[in-house]
Amino acid sequence: MPGIEFLLAALTPLNIVLALGGVIAGTVIGSLPGLTATMAVAVLVPITFSMEPTSALIMMGAIYTGAIYGGAYSAILLNTPGTPSAIATTFDGFPLARKGQGDLAISIACIASVTGGLVGATFLLLLAPPLAEIALAFGPVEYFWLAIFGLTLISALSEGNLLKGLIGACFGLLLACVGIAEISADVRFIFGSQVLLGGIETVTALIGLYCIPVLIDLVATPDRHLKVDHKPRGFRFLEALALSWKAKFSLIRSSVIGTLVGILPGAGGSIAGLVAYTEARRTSKNSHNFGKGEPEGVMATESANNATVGGGFIPTLVLGIPGTPPDAVILGALLIQGIRTGPSLFTEKASIVFTFIYGLYLATFLMLPVGLVIGRYAYQTIITVPKAMLVPTVAFMTMIGTYAIRNSISDVIIMIILGVVGWILNRFGFSPSPIVLGLILGRIAEQGFVQAWTIGSATGELWKMFFGRPISLAIIAFILLSLFYPLLRSRFGRAKTEVAHGE
């Protein structure tokens, strides 16, 4: 392993304390809807000024890692992704919790997150400079096709309900247009209102569309929030470990997907989680159980989104281009510390880089005990707190969280309106995920399309721009596969059942 001598440098008592503190703080912040990893890191930047650069980096990396994992709690227990990265965790996490398996789901998420984190950090350690080239190979047109690919996953996710999934996605695409357009600076769909000028923040939509309907249902129905028919029974760690071991290939594959998507500065954890989820579902023996509380589904997203941490650091450290929004904050903090990122960082400032990477390993390992303990506490709290307390507390947290996104009351209003709309749509069988995907991917697709079109027409190679680049062609192939997959599977699936019946 390169720079093994720096492993010891990372393991000073101070660094261990900082990493532990960082993971705890990150997990707690990440579990609160609205408080994102970016914010968690940004708030702590001033504290790091007085630290040694390596200690500061280790702490920020630990907070980031913890926050991405923490997002799983609210996804599993409240059906609300704490961060956009945890969207796909709700698909199976919440059904598991509904069945009274919330504790198991949290332990599985913890093991998966640690695995993903370790895989991501290993790629960062061993292959950062060559992998950073991937970030550069992705131009506007590749992002456009990637976003289209993400949108086609809706068809895979909403099997049997394709039309409603597509309508939801279109609604999301419309929401993505609201406000001042990022690229063209056009003002769209604000209906003369200043409130909508800044557009609809993804996290605002997440909280509104996922959490508010859950709260309304809690109030409207006499049932308990989560089914509990047992005494507390520990972490269920061994059980979770056994399940993870059975799905070890899927776990590693999801982690690799997460790392690769994390390297792309324009993509992010939400896409990583989705791609990993659909891929896991496609290949799993239990694919029929996905969406109904399948542990493998939770594993796929949680390993993928924690792998984006290591993946995102690859372009950040090698190219000085932040791979994810929290990376941008960390990059800024590095600049202020007087550290220049770039290819030579790995040779000239090797001590800082490798101590940091080993620090990331340290934080990831610490996440196992921390995650299990905090997770158990969160689960116990959610199942024991009476509904009369739970609903107002969570409602309060959603408001604070939404407000904190950009210190704006307008976002809270947008969140509540979206929440009511989401609840009504839920009644008619529309799920929130296609809407949120439309919102996230619509922006990426639009930017990529406009940029690719501009460059293509300037160089007179418009056709070649969209259909003549190898990576684009590969993504287009995936798009076709994912579009026709449900069709193919139902045909082959039927063939298989017939065979089964024939036996």
Next chain:
Amino acid sequence: MNVYFRVITVFFLTAILSMAGSTLMADDYPSKGVNYVIPFGPGGESDITARHQQPFFKKLFGQDLIISYKPGGGGAVGWSQLNKMKGDGYNIMGINLPHIIVKPQEKAVGFTTEDIAGVYMFHYTPDAIVVTNDSEFETLDDLIAYAKENPGKITFSGSGKGTANHLAQLRFDKMAGIKTTYVAFKGTGAAVTALLGKQVVAEWGYTSVGAKQAEKARMLAVAMDERHPEFPDIPTFKELGFDLVSGAFRGIAVPTSTPEDIRMKLSDMIGQINADPEFRKRMEADGMALLDVDYKGYQAFIDEQAKVMLEAAREANVIK
């Protein structure tokens, strides 16, 4: 009776103290932490320069500079709310040019240039043409010659539309008599990625890009009056015969309800930070150029910039 007396005393004491507070405000200022709102997200250049100011504010004035973010609409969300904040000197906000000049002319964005009470413009990030190290263009003349033969074929990445990068591209095209294609990206990071990935031929970026990407990219010219101390070998556009001095200017504004004496004091304070040699060194190492436009000079500076920027934006149909 006793209780009644005490209430009255407390009431009067409070009243006196608060009156005294208002007259003494500028002398005491700052007596607590100052809330510094950046109308962009964390990690951007506006954030980083504010972070540079943070420790020096504490060192010179003994109070914290507390940075928070109000991103959205390219700064419009923050600026449209600036004057709703309390004008006691403890709420200040970062301002950016050309944004506060060009944006209100494009569409109704909730504020006008006149609404913003700027007290100081403390630095700018000069525009620069950046190419990758292995680019065929060695000098600015090479690029102009190619552009003359192949109108529109040179693609520039840049951050946003109607921004410093975009206006510089428009102005330079006119000065050099060439036609190039500007491709707007979301922020400087994305524009640099496009350059390094060779999605575009060159970038209209900033000197800060030259500082950060020194290993992979080089600048052909910088839009400054004199050469940048960090890059003594890079010519200015002026030297090469183009009167282009431009960039993203950053400053600090207060709500319009802020008293005059506080504005003056604040202007002095930011000037003192700017004068700190260590601060200058850090800023210049990041590729920034320091600027000293104080409260008295602010309006004249804005008027002068507005003339140039609006003309360029109008000619390119960015505004009507």
